Amino acid sequence: MAINTGLAQLSEFLWTGATGTYMLAAVAYTGEYAFGRTGRIAKTSVTAVTREPALVGAGVGAASGSASAVGATSARDIDASSPPVEPAPQRDAGRTWGRAAIAFTILGLSLHIACVLIRGIAVDRVPWGNMYEFTLVVGMIATIAWLATLVRMPQLRYLGLFIMFPVLVVMFLAGTLYTKASKLVPALQSYWLAIHVSSVAVAEGILVTSAAITIMYLIRSRYERGQAAIEAGQPGPRRFATLGEQFPASASLDKAAYRTVAFAFPIYTAGVIFGAIWAEAAWGRYWGWDPKETWAFIAWVVYAGYLHARATAGWKGSRAAWINLLGFGAMTFNFFVVNIVISGLHSYAGLN
Template identity: 55%
Template sequence: MAGIDGSMAHLSDGLFTTSIAVYAVAMVGYTAEYAFGRKGRVAATMPVRERELVGGGGPPAIETIPSTVLPPPAERSFADRVGRFSFAITVLGALFHTTSIAVRAIAVDAVPWSNMYEFASVSGLVGVIAFIALLWRAPQIRHLGGLILLPVILVMFLAGTVLYSKAQPLVPALQSYWLAIHVTLVAIAEGAFMTSAVLSLLYLAKQRYDRVSVQPGFRRGAFANLAARLPDATSMDKAAYRIVAFSFPLYTVAIICGAIWAEAAWGRYWGWDPKETWAFVVWVIYACYLHARATAGWKGRAAAWVNLAAFGSIIFNFLIVNMVISGLHSYAGLS
């Protein structure tokens, strides 16, 4: 295997840092659109009953909306321009991010996701791409970009600091074409799962606000101001479900490929290694989530909590199993 190209590795690190900065700029722009845009301001003042009619396709009761809640056309135009600019910046950040991963691959002369830093970087990129793809189908949730990018930036910051690992050759156990297949599928699935988890969390916030805001004595606080500006709860719940429905088969294939790789490397398909065990736990919980969505009594809030529990298991698997528990999959790359 060729040696490490230090200049390319340094360039990759610089592009990684640049992508974080670009994502941060986009997040600020999305937050401005969220706070000052027409959709957020109308949602914050629209009566709950009317929001339900609009979200369900029914005729909105226009006369119940005070005319003062609509900002002047110039403000709407400015917020829309900020949102479009933020989307363009997000795409630019994704390009920087993709280039960073590609240059890292050239530097190590292998697929660049053999340690926690590289895996977190790839998963963060997938989360951003999932959001970009989601906007093509549901552009009305663009102003939520700040809430989607925040966990991505946090993951990348953690990767670039606590989890950072210098570019280095693959250890012998990872020198296999199965690395590109197995880990790629896992990174794609878990990056998309992150976006789904954020949408489920926002759905729960919106669903709770819609439920309590009609009760007598309701007082609007900071949480209510945040939740009031969110889109229709049903649309966010459906988006979260569709992402999981797309990603779950990829995760399933990834586990199967991992078992085949384990047989070739260690002489057995499954050995209940801590990483294998928690990967199976994650698979079972997501299977329960999809089953819950297909069961009338578990749709909505209960299913959303199952989705969050599944992603919580992914976080446990990524951080605790990799950094605390030792096993055959201990390739964190941390000193």
């Protein structure tokens, strides 16, 4: 079947529409973050807690006691597992911005899904045969993961700006990696393409969301430690850490980041296994330490270490967060540097 150039152009038009709509969503999320009551609750929760008499003058270890009490109490105030904080009866402008942000996100996602599906119809195959198409799918899954997170934790909605920003980066990257609609090279003409690449794309899209939440956690955690230091008569948080003033409690963010990794990791594992099976069918061996195989394994080991540390050693907080980001860094290196710079058996980026 010949390439349908008309549908391919329509897919490109839908990419433009989806990217523009995501930008509107980011503006609306910014409005909720700036003007919404939820952000102000997060902003004042730590300060209110640290002023409790029980936390002042606790004797030896007052600073560390304050820090733990801050985390515990602020987590009770706005913990992800508790019901969303109901605003006061008066009008909250942030809620209007928030509803608009969700509407734009859903509209942008609808255009995004249509873009991917029509691209697949235009080329008469699964629409993730090169870096352009794969990047589109990763951005789509990241947006779906964010909306799924909001179903469970609607009180995190006002943080959507920090999720939409990496999604927009992914969308613009897709534009820079654009490849004309074309048939697959013979090595990729296999049903394993649909199985292997789709599972990896889903996992990586979810892990983008986890990385964004982890960065927010690190900023909020430093802010909370700074607030505890103020109560102990020590210097407060550094300027960069004050960005966490309006974030939810660090415990909530830590839990959300962990849950997304725990959900994505089995999918990523399946994707690596499917790739090994495909390699045996295509090249006569399951594993040959090709650069892409090697870095996929490195990322898998790091994420496995993260989950293992959380489950057995009880690692929470900054140490676990940095392991999570290390795994995301390895995965990102595998996607960009290995695909574009390093030559190997997996060099099918479609950029030439």
